[in-house]
Amino acid sequence: MRTTTVLLRPRFEGSNICTWIGFKHVMYVVEEAVLDHFRQHGLVPRELYEEHGLCLEVIDSSVRILHALHMDDQVEVRIEPKTKAGAKEITVAVTLTVEREGKPVKALTGKVLLMLRQDDSQITGGAGAVAPHFLQEHSAPTLRRAGHAVLPLDQSVSRERAAVAPDVLKALGADSSNSFVWKWHVPYFYCHYNDRMQHNGYLRLMEEVVDLFLAERGISIRSLLEDNKWIPVVPTARVEIVDEARMEETIYTVYTVEEIFKDTTYRSRMDCYVERNGALVKTATGSIVHGYAVIENRKDWSLVQFDQRTIDALSGKPA
Missing domain, CATH: 3.10.129.10 (Hotdog Thioesterase)
Structure with a gap:
């Protein structure tokens, strides 16, 4: 995977006190950027599930918030692959940048781990979908x-x-x-x-x-x-x-x-x-x-x- 960037805005719902965005919705922005990172590489969560029986799961996220986000901010999110060889988890580093007084400032740094969980739901017929080898390397039951x-x-x-x-x-x-x-x-x-x-x-x-x-x-x-x-x-x-x-x-x-x-x-x-x-x-x-x-x-x-x-x-x- 290569490094990707995407422009996002925090949700209106997260502006509970004045126009500042709460930590949960800041982390929602991180999640949305990570999902977009997969889509840019042709790994669309819907297709992973429907065609290969693989559930894209965030299993660990940690963030350090350096500057508050506000309602209507446009945030540039950079996702950099950090997965180690042989690891089941897919690891990415996250950086959020926002404009303040006409200059870009780093608003957040973080790390996210993901896994492809094999679907075994009896509702959908259970396991049995065949996925490409490179996806199987990062999947687990x-x-x-x-x-x-x-x-x-x-x-x-x-x-x-x-x-x-x-x-x-x-x-x-x-x-x-x-x-x-x-x-x-x-x-x-x-x-x-x-x-x-x-x-x-x-x-x-x-x-x-x-x-x-x-x-x-x-x-x-x-x-x-x-x-x-x-x-x-x-x-x-x-x-x-x-x-x-x-x-x-x-x-x-x-x-x-x-x-x-x-x-x-x-x-x-x-x-x-x-x-x-x-x-x-x-x-x-x-x-x-x-x-x-x-x-x-x-x-x-x-x-x-x-x-x-x-x-x-x-x-x-x-x-």
């Missing part, structure tokens, strides 16, 4: 990767959809740590290829679990907007799939604040588990760094230090 965790559960505990059972909290280690656990189900509209949660579904989970965590700690997005004119900003984020989460499975998203840096940013980890066959199976992990910025006007913001209320909330101290 499952997205399961080394090191995924399986945690046993006590099946005597009753299950209710909204409640997180005590044995689940204990298995996850969240009963004695600075963690927040959100129990949900895998909806079909976060899935693809009839079966699995897709990578951008985990981006949605990461954004939502942060929102739920902050509200639970008494520093919801709205409260800090109204009290301090603060908004959360994200300099780095990563989401990695380690196993498959299937449509309508019960999923637990664990959000843990790991470290606060000099009262200006904090790093958190997200881990996702599905409840399957009497155990919790880890399906994804990720990390995200947050800071806060004060809104100065409709166009400008600047980073701030955390106040004691924010530090206590992030540290798990009672209000």
Whole structure:
């Protein structure tokens, strides 16, 4: 594969605070550029699936955001192949460039790993499609990767959809740590290829679990907007799939604040588990760094230090 470039604009949906684009939609731009990279090489995702039974899957993406994107920005995205010889995963490096004051500036750098997952859906007739050899080299029957965790559960505990059972909290280690656990189900509209949660579904989970965590700690997005004119900003984020989460499975998203840096940013980890066959199976992990910025006007913001209320909330101290 050769290096490709494409011009894209972030989605209007991602402009939630003034005209700045949230990290999830910045990573959506990355995903769209990577898909275009495959199309430019004749590897159209639809044709890979329909003709060869291969599902193009993003399995790992990490980004470093250097400049905020705004509504209506036109972004040039450069995709450079980085796949190592013999690797199942297809690796690309990503660079986003945007114009500021008449000059191009680097807005993001990142890396994305992809895999061609062999379709085995009984709905579509299962496996058996023949793909060219160069595609088979990067295909696999499952997205399961080394090191995924399986945690046993006590099946005597009753299950209710909204409640997180005590044995689940204990298995996850969240009963004695600075963690927040959100129990949900895998909806079909976060899935693809009839079966699995897709990578951008985990981006949605990461954004939502942060929102739920902050509200639970008494520093919801709205409260800090109204009290301090603060908004959360994200300099780095990563989401990695380690196993498959299937449509309508019960999923637990664990959000843990790991470290606060000099009262200006904090790093958190997200881990996702599905409840399957009497155990919790880890399906994804990720990390995200947050800071806060004060809104100065409709166009400008600047980073701030955390106040004691924010530090206590992030540290798990009672209000």
